[in-house]
Amino acid sequence: MTVNRYSSQFIDKNDLKKVKEVLNSDYLTQGPYNEKFEKQLSKATNSKYSLTFNSATSALHTACISLGLKPEDRVWVTVNSFVASSNCALYCGAKIDFVDIDLKTFNISVDSLKIKLKIAEKKKKLPKILIIVHIGGNPCDLYEIKLLSKKYNFKIIEDASHALGATYKKSKIGNCKYSDISVFSFHPVKMITTGEGGSLHTNDLKSYNIAKIFKSHGIDKNVKSNITKRIEKWYFEQKILGFNYRMSEINAALGVSQLEKLNKFKKKRNDIANYYIKNLKNNPFINTQFVNKNSTSSYHLFIILINKNSNKKNYEIMNFLDKKKIGTQLHYLPIHLHPFYKKIGYKKNDYPNAELYSKKALSLPLHYKMNNEDVRYVIKNINKYFGI
Ligand SMILES: Cc1ncc(COP(=O)(O)O)c(C=O)c1O
CATH class of the missing domain: 3.90.1150.10 (Aspartate Aminotransferase, domain 1)
Incomplete structure (x- = not known):
């Protein structure tokens, strides 16, 4: 019987082979499998830019930073989610508030959102970012939410941790057609697994560039050396205060193999x-x-x-x-x-x-x-x- 847990990973021979291959290779981190996984994730989601992370939690934190979230800014979050969906805003010192859910779809209630936005506009307390979650993999009403974001001028992060492979109006969740950034989780109970892991997707080059350095200590390798004035293999500079949110090659190899089975x-x-x-x-x-x-x-x-x-x-x-x-x-x-x-x-x-x-x-x-x-x-x- 395989129903004693509500969910479970599925690992096959190919997964084992890929992981073993990495263990026998020169790179256990920052190697070709991360690049490959990112490319394949862009293909699988139709998003322009993809970045791997060591969790969806770290990708969500990075998403907030990439959209310029500052202390005291407001972030609204669907109230029915895993705590990481709102913790990410608190990491940035932002003020958070929640939006109630719809009892049919279990996603954010667009009606509640509309009412809350009207009130917030009068009080001059509109959010800078709205974080929505496709609960269980069921896409939110992205078109309606996008219209509201234009009217009230807020950014949208899709916490798509549950929704790799889902589609909305024939387009793939993760393509950011109706949002600024999307995030997936590769925790073992999710659609595919890397053990622990996550990814960030955007079509915006500026957000991508910030996310890329933030996930790796704030370090930029694509800069000219202050000594030779040329790009050098060995040269890097820290531009902002970042974290080590990188995914290892072991996890990325598993991701590549799992994604083939999506x-x-x-x-x-x-x-x-x-x-x-x-x-x-x-x-x-x-x-x-x-x-x-x-x-x-x-x-x-x-x-x-x-x-x-x-x-x-x-x-x-x-x-x-x-x-x-x-x-x-x-x-x-x-x-x-x-x-x-x-x-x-x-x-x-x-x-x-x-x-x-x-x-x-x-x-x-x-x-x-x-x-x-x-x-x-x-x-x-x-x-x-x-x-x-
Ligand atoms: C909706 C949602 N957001 C974020 C997360 C955090 O994901 P991770 O465990 O990859 O950090 C989860 C994981 O359970 C989740 O379900």
Whole structure:
């Protein structure tokens, strides 16, 4: 049985071969595999510039820096996400605020965003950056959000950690057609894995140039030596205060090999999701995530929401399923309810949709190693829980 965890990586012989090849090579970091992975990521996402990172968290921090985020600037974030989506703005000393979610798509509510922007305009407290998340791989309404960004003059970062392989209006998530920067995560539960890792994508040369040096101590190698006045192999200068956010060659080689399997991974995940949808349709107590007709989800997650027909809470069914060796997870406790964020001043009832969702939502097992029998076992036990 492979459903005791809600997600899991899939590693094959090619992955092992590529990693071994790097271990036997001259470069364990800053070598050809990072370059190759970046090129292939640009191809896979249709973005002009791609950079590898040691996590999506470091890529998100870099994205904020690249867009010129300064202390005291405002950043708004969808409230239903992993904490890294908003921590990145706090690393820059920015002020953050959240936007509630839509209970059909589980993504940022565009209606709530519109209302909040109108109020913020009057108070002269508009955000510099909006960070959105394609929850579970389900694309947000990017066109509408982009229109708002033009009207109110803010930048957009897509935290696309869940959404490698997803499409919106026939274009690939990550191509930054409707945003300034997109970020992916390659944590083992995600669409592809590098162990730990992430990437940043943009079509803007200026943002790319800042991100490229920020991820490597703020060091620029593409400068003339102050001694010989020529570009020299051995010469570099630190231009800004950066970090070491680089991905090792070992991780990048795994990424190259995993990316070759992305279409296969997406297809299998979509097949399993469609099987869940078809077979859970007749269960009157749960809703599945609504994916707009103009989008395809990567289905990093398969999220269900216990609806008004049942007063059960998600933890009750999660504990029941756990006894059946079925692993589930909540994605997520709304960010403002974490103790750290409560200390900043956020309170219960600030974001009612996300709070209701956090009591009613759960992610079911969904990953490449599952077969039809596994999916049927999960469905059977969910229905059993509701007495169906
Ligand atoms: C939406 C979202 N953003 C950011 C992250 C951080 O990713 P990483 O673990 O690669 O830093 C995650 C990881 O779980 C995530 O789900």
